[in-house]
Amino acid sequence: MEWVVLESYLLAACVGGIVAAFATAWFYRGKLGAVVNARQSDELARQVLAKELDAAHERVEQADSEHAELESMLADLRAQAGQYAQDRDALQASLDEANTRHAEWLQHATEIAEEAARLKTLSVTFERWHEQMISLMSQNRDMHKKNQELSAIVQHVLIVSLNASIEAARAGSAGRGFSIVASEVRSLASRSQDLSKSYRESLHRNDLTTAATFQDIQAGGKMITATLGGVEVLATRFQSRLEQAAA
Amino acid sequence: MITDQARHSIAEIFCHAARARLPATAGDSCEITAVPRWDDQHPAAPHAMVLTISSIAFRLLFVLHFNKDDATRAYYVGGDTTRSLSETLMEFANLCCGYMNQQLVNYFPDLGMSTPYELNSACVGYLDELHPAHVWAYELLIGGTARLGVTLCLCAQAPLDFRADLSTADESEGELELF
Numbered sequence: 452m453e454w455v456v457l458e459s460y461l462l463a464a465c466v467g468g469i470v471a472a473f474a475t476a477w478f479y480r481g482k483l484g485a486v487v488n489a490r491q492s493d494e495l496a497r498q499v500l501a502k503e504l505d506a507a508h509e510r511v512e513q514a515d516s517e518h519a520e521l522e523s524m525l526a527d528l529r530a531q532a533g534q535y536a537q538d539r540d541a542l543q544a545s546l547d548e549a550n551t552r553h554a555e556w557l558q559h560a561t562e563i564a565e566e567a568a569r570l571k572t573l574s575v576t577f578e579r580w581h582e583q584m585i586s587l588m589s590q591n592r593d594m595h596k597k598n599q600e601l602s603a604i605v606q607h608v609l610i611v612s613l614n615a616s617i618e619a620a621r622a623g624s625a626g627r628g629f630s631i632v633a634s635e636v637r638s639l640a641s642r643s644q645d646l647s648k649s650y651r652e653s654l655h656r657n658d659l660t661t662a663a664t665f666q667d668i669q670a671g672g673k674m675i676t677a678t679l680g681g682v683e684v685l686a687t688r689f690q691s692r693l694e695q696a697a698a
Numbered sequence: 699m700i701t702d703q704a705r706h707s708i709a710e711i712f713c714h715a716a717r718a719r720l721p722a723t724a725g726d727s728c729e730i731t732a733v734p735r736w737d738d739q740h741p742a743a744p745h746a747m748v749l750t751i752s753s754i755a756f757r758l759l760f761v762l763h764f765n766k767d768d769a770t771r772a773y774y775v776g777g778d779t780t781r782s783l784s785e786t787l788m789e790f791a792n793l794c795c796g797y798m799n800q801q802l803v804n805y806f807p808d809l810g811m812s813t814p815y816e817l818n819s820a821c822v823g824y825l826d827e828l829h830p831a832h833v834w835a836y837e838l839l840i841g842g843t844a845r846l847g848v849t850l851c852l853c854a855q856a857p858l859d860f861r862a863d864l865s866t867a868d869e870s871e872g873e874l875e876l877f
Binding site: 581584588652655656658659660662663666667669670671672673674675676677678 | 815827
């Protein structure tokens with residue numbers, strides 16, 4: 452009986468020891484887990500910090516790169532600005548030169564327009580020549596009339612001389628001398644008639660060449676005046692465009 | 699000095715001008731007959747109206763021959779007592795020559811035309827004095843009653859060549875007989 456009780460005690464003690472052992476183990480096990488968790492958290496935090504550090508380094512490198520790029524761009528821009536300044540100076544010089552040439556052209560265009568306008572007054576000269584032709588032709592007409600009158604007189608002289616010859620023939624031997632004179636007068640009148648005809652032809656020839664020449668001068672004058680009018684219009688238009696461009 | 703096509707072109711321009719400008723009333727007939735020269739068989743009417751078209755290298759004399767007879771007077775002057783036949787035909791000659799000038803200016807930009815002047819047709823016998831490159835002579839019957847003549851005399855200082863491109867609008871108004 453006593454062994455049984457002892458055994459029961461021993462068994463209880465053993466069980467109690469086992470339970471205590473398990474309790475202890477359970478306790479340490481929980482504590483160990485907490486440590487492990489703490490370590491894992493530290494590791495994770497360390498990794499996060501490392502990543503952030505890496506990212507920070509990358510950002511610094513990127514910033515450095517961008518800074519270098521901006522410096523390069525700034526240098527380029529400064530170089531371009533310098534070039535632009537040179538170009539601007541060159542353009543300004545060209546513009547000044549162009550303005551000078553423009554002013555010269557404008558002056559030339561003005562002079563051409565004024566000269567063309569002045570030369571158009573040549574029409575007055577052509578009209579004066581035309582009036583001289585009218586005067587010459589009037590004189591020719593007067594000579595035609597005088598020649599016709601001369602021709603009529605010569606014709607009359609021919610008839611008179613013929614009558615004189617008839618009368619001389621009637622007078623017989625007494626009129627022989629008078630007949631010779633009448634014949635001579637008829638011969639002179641005949642030559643005068645030929646001369647009058649030749650003179651009339653010369654007057655016609657003169658009429659044609661005079662009229663043709665002076666008409667050519669008159670028509671040529673109109674041609675020149677019209678051409679100068681065209682030059683004046685072109686010069687005035689050119690002058691106007693130059694003035695508009697300068698404004 | 700003057701090419702065949704230039705000669706034909708001037709003749710064609712004249713025919714258009716005559717049909718367009720010489721009839722006193724629009725629509726009147728204008729019969730044009732080319733004659734080789736003025737002679738006893740084809741005598742030029744005694745009175746002449748002369749005009750000149752001048753260019754840089756040539757000049758063209760336009761001579762309108764006319765009679766101061768009843769038929770011509772009746773056709774062109776009619777009952778108008780304020781104007782003489784010479785004045786009336788001076789205007790028609792001016793219109794006809796002006797038409798030619800308008801056509802020629804298409805090919806020769808520098809042209810001028812004189813005012814008309816009346817001469818005796820006997821003067822035309824001395825055209826050789828002007829050393830012409832070519833002379834044309836035409837007989838015209840206007841409105842079936844008025845007989846006119848035209849002499850064209852071209853004097854050129856340089857070779858002349860052009861081809862007239864005329865509208866055929868008035869082509870049917872008359873027939874041209876060429877010798």
